[in-house]
Amino acid sequence: MSKKPDKPELSRNDTEEELAHLALQEQQTHPAEALLHEFQAQQIELEMQNEELRRTQAALEETRDRYVDLYEFAPLxxxxxxxxxxxxxxxxxxxxxxxxxxxxxxxxxxxxxxxxxxxxxxxxxxxxxxxxxxxxxxxxxxxxxxxxxxxxxxxxxxxxxxxxxxxxxxxxxxxxxxxxTEDSLHEWQQFVEYASWGMAIGDVTNQTLKRVNPAFAKMHGYSVEEMIGKKSIDLFASESKAGYAQYFNTLLDAGYHAFECVRLRNDGSTFPAVMDASIIKGFDGKANYIVSVKDFTERKDAERRMRELTAHIQTIREEEKAIIAREIHDDLGGTLTALKMEAYWLAEELSASNKAEPLLRHVELISQLTENAVNVTRRVITGLRPTILDDLGLLAALEWQAEQFYKHTGISCRVNGIEDKDKLDKQCSIALFRIFQETLTNVARHSGASRVEVEFHCCDEEAMLSVSDNGCGLPDGHTVASTSYGLRGMNERVAQLGGKISFGSRPGGGYTVTATLPLYVDRRKEERA
Structure with a gap:
C-alpha cells in the first residue's frame, strides 16, 4: 500500500475557511453541534489575540521601564x-x-x-x-x-x-x-601673565619654545609671538652655550635642574640669570619642559659692588695695619731700644760699686723686661704686616712663615716656588699670604698632619698657591659650615680679585687648598703710580 503524502501546514486563514466550511455542513446536518463548534473557533481566536496582546504589553512595559531608567538616572x-x-x-x-x-x-x-x-x-x-x-x-x-x-x-x-x-x-x-577649574585656570593665567620673572614651556624632543609669558619675551627683547618656535640654545650667551648640553641632560635625568647662566638678548647684549627647569607631561603624553628665568643683573651688580667695597675695606685695613706696624716700629720700638741701652749702661756703672748690688738686680730685671717688650713688639709688628713681605716679596714671606710655623708646631713645612716680583702686585701678595696663614692655622688645629707641602708659581697671566698636608682630610659629602669664617674669608679674598679657590681631600689622605689669582697689568700700573 502506497504512503500518503504529508499535508502542508495550514495558515490561519485556511484554518478559518475550513472551519467555516465544516461549520456550514454541520449547520445543515446538525444545528446544535455546529453552534458549539463556532463557539470553540471563536474561543481559539480570542486566546490567540490575547496572547498577542500580552506580548505587546510586555514589550511596552520593557520599553517604558527602559525609558524611565534613562529619565530617572540620566546625568542631567x-x-x-x-x-x-x-x-x-x-x-x-x-x-x-x-x-x-x-x-x-x-x-x-x-x-x-x-x-x-x-x-x-x-x-x-x-x-x-x-x-x-x-x-x-x-x-x-x-x-x-x-x-x-x-x-x-x-x-x-x-x-x-x-x-x-x-x-x-x-x-x-x-x-x-x-x-x-576654569576659575583656577584663569587665576594661573593671570599669575603667569603678570609674573615679574620669565616663564616658558618647551618641547623636549626638538628643544623649542611652545609658550612664553610677556616677562620672558621682554627680558630677551622679543615679542611673545616671536619667541614661539625659537630654539632654547639660541637664547644662551656664548659663555653658557658650552654647558647647555650638560644642563639639558641633567634636567632629563633628574626631572628638575636649577642653575645660573648668561642669557642672550635680541640686540646681542647679555644678562646673568638663574633658571629653574622641570619636566612635565602634556595631555598628549609628550614630555615638555617648563622653565622660570630670573634676571640677576641687579643682584650681580649688587654683589660686584659689595665685593669692591669689601676689597676696598680690606685694602684700607691692610694699609692701616702697615701704618700701625711702622709707627710701633719707629716710635715704640725705638723707645724700647733706647731704654734697653740705658739699662745696660746703668748696669755697667753700678757693677763697679759693691754698695749698689741691690740696685743692680733691679736694673737687670728692668733690662730683661725691656727685652721681653721688644720681642712682643716685634711679634705684634710681624702679625700686623710682615716687613719681609714688602721688602723681599711673597716667596720670601712664605718661606719665613713656614719656618715660624715649624718652630711653633713642629710640623714640617716646605715651600717650592718661583716668583717674579715685577709681575705680582701688592693686593695679590697680601691676599695669598693671608690665605697661606689661615691654611696653616687650620692644619695646626684640625688636620693632625706631620708634613705640609707648598707650591707657588707666578707667570704672566696668574699666580697660583697650593698648600697640601698629609693629615686626616675631610669625610665624603662634608660641606663647609656657615660658621667656618676662615674658609669663607679665603673665598672672599679670592673673589674680590676675580680668582678661584678650591678645597678638597687628596687620594690616600690629606687636604689641599689651591688659590689662583689673575694678574692684571692695569692694576700693577695703578699701584706703582
Missing part, C-alpha cells in the same frame, strides 16, 4: 515647571542636584533655589521660554537648603497644550567642578 537633572515656575515633575538626578527629596520638591518654586543676585536673569529666561518657541539657556548659581552653592547650565523648552505653552521643561547640567 530634568524638571517640569508650571507657567509660574513651580516644580511639577523632577527626576532623581534633579532632586540630588538640588539636595532635596523628590516629594518635597513638588509644588515648590524653582526661584527659591536661585541666588538673589540672579533672580532677574532667571525670570527673564522663564518669560522668554513661555513667549517664544525654541530652546533657551543660561548659567545660574543655585543655593541648596544646606547653604552649598552649585553652578549649573540650564536649558529650557516650552511644552505646548492646545497650541499654547502650558509648562516648561528644564534640563540642569552641574558645571561646578568645571567652573572652579
Amino acid at each position: 537633572g530634568y524638571l517640569t515647571l508650571s507657567r509660574g515656575g513651580t516644580i511639577t515633575e523632577v527626576n532623581l538626578t534633579g532632586a540630588r542636584l538640588l539636595g532635596v527629596e523628590r516629594k518635597q520638591l513638588l509644588h515648590r518654586s524653582f526661584d527659591s533655589f536661585v541666588i538673589p543676585e540672579q533672580h532677574d536673569r532667571w525670570n527673564r529666561l522663564l518669560s522668554n521660554t513661555l513667549q517664544r518657541s525654541g530652546a533657551n539657556s543660561c548659567m545660574l548659581t543655585l543655593a541648596k537648603d544646606d547653604g552649598e552653592c552649585i553652578q549649573v547650565h540650564l536649558d529650557s523648552q516650552s511644552l505646548m497644550t492646545d497650541g499654547r505653552p502650558s509648562s516648561v521643561s528644564v534640563a540642569l547640567t552641574d558645571i561646578t567642578l568645571l567652573a572652579r
Whole structure:
C-alpha cells in the first residue's frame, strides 16, 4: 500500500475557511453541534489575540521601564515647571542636584533655589521660554537648603497644550567642578601673565619654545609671538652655550635642574640669570619642559659692588695695619731700644760699686723686661704686616712663615716656588699670604698632619698657591659650615680679585687648598703710580 503524502501546514486563514466550511455542513446536518463548534473557533481566536496582546504589553512595559531608567538616572537633572515656575515633575538626578527629596520638591518654586543676585536673569529666561518657541539657556548659581552653592547650565523648552505653552521643561547640567577649574585656570593665567620673572614651556624632543609669558619675551627683547618656535640654545650667551648640553641632560635625568647662566638678548647684549627647569607631561603624553628665568643683573651688580667695597675695606685695613706696624716700629720700638741701652749702661756703672748690688738686680730685671717688650713688639709688628713681605716679596714671606710655623708646631713645612716680583702686585701678595696663614692655622688645629707641602708659581697671566698636608682630610659629602669664617674669608679674598679657590681631600689622605689669582697689568700700573 502506497504512503500518503504529508499535508502542508495550514495558515490561519485556511484554518478559518475550513472551519467555516465544516461549520456550514454541520449547520445543515446538525444545528446544535455546529453552534458549539463556532463557539470553540471563536474561543481559539480570542486566546490567540490575547496572547498577542500580552506580548505587546510586555514589550511596552520593557520599553517604558527602559525609558524611565534613562529619565530617572540620566546625568542631567530634568524638571517640569508650571507657567509660574513651580516644580511639577523632577527626576532623581534633579532632586540630588538640588539636595532635596523628590516629594518635597513638588509644588515648590524653582526661584527659591536661585541666588538673589540672579533672580532677574532667571525670570527673564522663564518669560522668554513661555513667549517664544525654541530652546533657551543660561548659567545660574543655585543655593541648596544646606547653604552649598552649585553652578549649573540650564536649558529650557516650552511644552505646548492646545497650541499654547502650558509648562516648561528644564534640563540642569552641574558645571561646578568645571567652573572652579576654569576659575583656577584663569587665576594661573593671570599669575603667569603678570609674573615679574620669565616663564616658558618647551618641547623636549626638538628643544623649542611652545609658550612664553610677556616677562620672558621682554627680558630677551622679543615679542611673545616671536619667541614661539625659537630654539632654547639660541637664547644662551656664548659663555653658557658650552654647558647647555650638560644642563639639558641633567634636567632629563633628574626631572628638575636649577642653575645660573648668561642669557642672550635680541640686540646681542647679555644678562646673568638663574633658571629653574622641570619636566612635565602634556595631555598628549609628550614630555615638555617648563622653565622660570630670573634676571640677576641687579643682584650681580649688587654683589660686584659689595665685593669692591669689601676689597676696598680690606685694602684700607691692610694699609692701616702697615701704618700701625711702622709707627710701633719707629716710635715704640725705638723707645724700647733706647731704654734697653740705658739699662745696660746703668748696669755697667753700678757693677763697679759693691754698695749698689741691690740696685743692680733691679736694673737687670728692668733690662730683661725691656727685652721681653721688644720681642712682643716685634711679634705684634710681624702679625700686623710682615716687613719681609714688602721688602723681599711673597716667596720670601712664605718661606719665613713656614719656618715660624715649624718652630711653633713642629710640623714640617716646605715651600717650592718661583716668583717674579715685577709681575705680582701688592693686593695679590697680601691676599695669598693671608690665605697661606689661615691654611696653616687650620692644619695646626684640625688636620693632625706631620708634613705640609707648598707650591707657588707666578707667570704672566696668574699666580697660583697650593698648600697640601698629609693629615686626616675631610669625610665624603662634608660641606663647609656657615660658621667656618676662615674658609669663607679665603673665598672672599679670592673673589674680590676675580680668582678661584678650591678645597678638597687628596687620594690616600690629606687636604689641599689651591688659590689662583689673575694678574692684571692695569692694576700693577695703578699701584706703582
